[in-house]
Amino acid sequence: MTRQNRRRFIASAGAAGIATGLAGCVDSLRDTGAGGDDDDGGANNTSTDGGNGGGDTDEADDPVEDDDEVGELISDFDEDFDSWYELDSYGDFGTETDEYKTGERALRMVAEEDDAYVGVQRSFSEPLDLEGKNLSLALKVNEPEFYRIEVRLHAPGSGNMLHLNRTHTGPSNHWMRVDLGATGETGSPDLSEVYDIQIIARRRDQDDPDLDFVVDELRAVDAPDTGVVMLTWDDNHESQWRAFEMMEEYGFPGTAGVIHHAVGAGDRLDTGQLREMQSAGWDIVSHPHPEGNWSTPFTEEDFDENEQRQMLEDSKRWLQQRGFEEGAEHYIAPGNVRDATNVELLREIHESSLSFGGGNTGIPMTDTHAMGRIDGHDVDLVKDYIDLAAKYKQACIPMWHVVGEEYDNAEVTEDEYEEILEHIDDADVEVVTQSQIASDDF
Structure with missing residues (x-):
């Protein structure tokens, strides 16, 4: 396109989107x-x-x-x-x-x-x-x-x-x-x-x-009267049990995105642990990954509509059958990537969906399928965003997979996570789950 007068009409869009996948979660x-x-x-x-x-x-x-x-x-x-x-x-x-x-x-x-x-x-x-x-x-x-x-x-x-x-x-x-x-x-x-x-x-x-x-x-x-923080944990890694124990000391609930076919594996939480977390106020939500290729996002580049529907419904049904009915209505995107087919299926199957956003999210939400979260590895940045959520009455939604210095793939140490929890406890925010933020129940 040549340089033109800014008021000049630009023809309607016709360019195709770039189908790009992201390995891993975030x-x-x-x-x-x-x-x-x-x-x-x-x-x-x-x-x-x-x-x-x-x-x-x-x-x-x-x-x-x-x-x-x-x-x-x-x-x-x-x-x-x-x-x-x-x-x-x-x-x-x-x-x-x-x-x-x-x-x-x-x-x-x-x-x-x-x-x-x-x-x-x-x-x-x-x-x-x-x-x-x-x-x-x-x-x-x-x-x-x-x-x-x-x-x-x-x-x-x-x-x-x-x-x-x-x-x-x-x-x-x-x-x-x-x-x-x-x-x-x-x-x-x-x-x-x-x-x-x-x-x-x-x-x-x-x-x-x-x-x-x-x-x-x-x-x-x-805006609501109070900003909120939603602490999210993906992939049901065993170290999340320690995060749960630490959060219990503050009375904070969390949101756990579950890969249902990994539950009970050697290094993953089992169903009993997930039920105990739910009893303490956590949401146990759908976070399906394709078996055999866990890092592949749900887009038509890799899965057609029927394949995506099957995986979404299988994950939701697994949660419902094991007593996680409320959490089953909510979803965290694998790979944090979604295409148009996936979003339309999510609107049909789930009440809300969560993906990467790189910043805070305004509340109350006008679209519960455009909920964005941040990477929790930078402790100082997470604390800054918590303060902004408190000041402007918004939602800060950090995410992690693994906590603890004994794990090579940990995003935060226990001391760093404790620092975040202490900061939340001192801030003018409420700690909520995905179902609460989606329904404005806070």
Whole structure:
């Protein structure tokens, strides 16, 4: 695509998504830094007066109610399309008239190989009051499969800014609503005075192809009174029993993603242990892995719809038959990757699903199948995210597989995990399970 006027129409998306698998659960998806700006590539070149780099400013009207959707509408990218303008010289944006959630168009953003990222911005002549609100954004990614999106709130200017980052790990070519969570702050943002909203997308890997995606419906919901933490453990490793014992001392429940055909193996928890954990308030949820190739994600590149359905239903049935009925309604994605077929099956079979997100998640959730979590290996980062969840009334969902220095594959030592538990105990947060966060029961 040649450089063009940013207001010029961009043809509707037709690029196929990149079918990319990730080995293991999450080791290749680790992010660094709570601020999310260490790889901006110039994205911070915004003006100190709130970023009025062009376009018209708007009066901050009260958000519009829409009875068909959850929350208050901040932007539909249709009636207010001309209020959005380019953030800087990278990438291009325009209207998308073939694929949209509401109205007659959405906003499509494209970054080519030589573009560091692509961003748009909207400014307000009177501040928008987002105090006590959490934001969600409808997204449809054409390519690449994995990328990083950030919403920045200038409150009131770029020197006082809230960063809401999210890593997208699929599906492509499929609408999802992402509940945005805080990942960092610049200065001391005051969300009662938001003068600028920026939306930025960048590749996760410089070798990725062109970035092409569509955004629609930026919405706000009332945040709960208290932020939450959900402690998740994958693959029923034997060391999780020690994590359970440590959490019991604080009265904290957890969420365990179970590979059902591995239960009771030599180095895995058995059914009796899982039942004792459930009795203490834990959710024992579905985390199926293909037998013989445990690191393969559930995508059509490897499994067709019928094969995926069979594995999802087998795992759920195994849990139900052994008394884990509540947890069986919830799912943690193997490999943290999902395609459109998988997501549609999950909406049919489960009440919620959890994947990697690289940041906190806004609550209450507008889409329980877009729940995102973080890698728990960086203790200081986990504590930073817990503090952000407490401050902005959001959900921090760290994940681990193995605890204990005696294990070569441990993500945290017992002392490090104790440090996290102590931090949670001191923070203004509630500890919840997946079923609780999915049903807003906290």
